[in-house]
Amino acid sequence: MAKAYAFTRHGGPEVEALIDREPPEPGPGQLLVKVRAAGVNPVDHKLRGGYRRPGQAPAELPEVLGSEASGVVERTGPGVEGFAVGDAVFGSTLTGGYAEYTLLPVTVAARVPEGLSFVEAATLPVAAATAYDGVRQLALPAGSTLLVTGAGGGVGGNAVRLARHLGLRVVGTASDAKKDVVESLGAVHVAPGPDLVERIRAAAPDGVDGVFDLVGGDHLRAVADVVADRTKLITAGGKQIVTELGGSAVARARDAATLDAVAELAASGVLRPHITATYPLDRAGEALRAVESGHALGKVVIEVGP
Incomplete structure (x- = not known):
């Protein structure tokens, strides 16, 4: 048996528990991975609360938490090519990342590049890949100005880093507690x-050419007016609202090529993860509380094994 941290029914933190389960069996195109680290993301507690991604099957309870992980390939499923036992890998999980063992589909898995730790690699599939997809979708030329809302969070911080790397000017909205973090990213x-739009315009006197929203709600409605071309208004935080406003949701690639790209950018220092806290698996609940509070600065990671 192996340890995993799961939710046993939909609800709040009270439904979480450390459980024992058999390591899952890798099917065709899947890798059984001995987990070294798992990233913690807001979507984790949303899934616990009953949210399901479009097309995602209902939860099979208990459901192990965690959408991203890194580790070492223990076994490969039928038809797997390009990966072997002992490879250091990371990717999006099929059976939860807060666990000693999980499954990664090879379609959303990649090797951990030299110079990147397991802890760093575990943070890439959600936050860094979403930022990469969004900035690429906007396709703003160098010298343009990008507004990133929620710039102090995991996706927002990576979006700022990548945009600056591509030669964009960036204005980032975030709480005063995250001011130093946002400014440190450039x-x-x-x-x-109050007067948010006026203050954004003062910070970008030549105008805003694109908006990458990570907040949604009234914040998204307010900032939509700063960009004239609504095809350059995208969100990962308010998909229904952005459609009403004439913009669109971030088009997620969710493929191995994107993971390879963000891994290379992370290894080179462009998307180097800003990790502010790590927890062992038996304290996974504390890790999730840190993210669920909304006050985490940077990424929180669960270290599962040596």
């Missing part, structure tokens, strides 16, 4: 609150 910080 963005002009603007705090939410």
Whole structure:
């Protein structure tokens, strides 16, 4: 038996538990991975609360938490090519990342590049890949100005890093508590609150050419007015609202090629993860609380094994 941290029914933190389960069997095109680290993301507690991604099957309870992980290939399923036992890999999980063992489909798995730790690699499939997909979707030329809302979070911080690497000017909205983080990434910080649009325009006197929203809700509605071309308004935080506003959701690639690209960018230092806290598996609940509170600065990671 192997340890895993799961939710036993939909609800709040009270439904979480450390459980024993048999390591899952890898099917065709799958890797059984001995987990070394798992990233913690807001979607984890949303899934616990009953949210399902479009097309995602209902939860089979208990469901192990965690959408991304890194580790070492223990076994390969039928038809797997390009991966072997002992390879250091990371990717999006099929059977939860808060666990000693998980399954990665080869379609959303990649090798951990030299110079990148397992802890760093475990943070890439959700936050870094979403940022990469969004910035690539906007396709703004160098010298343009990008507004990133929620710039102090995992996706937002990576979006700022990548945009600056591509020669964009960046204005980032975030709480005052995250001002230093946002400015350290090279963005002009603007705090939410009254007269937000006026303060954004003051920070970007030549105008805003694109908006990458990670907040949604009224914040998204407010900032939509700063960009004239609504094809350059995208969100990962308010998909229904952005359609009403004439924009679109971030088109997620969710493929191995994207993971290879973000891994190379991370290894080179462009998307180097900003990890602020790590927890062992038996304290996974504390790790999730840190993210669920909304006050985490940078990424939180669960270290599962040596």
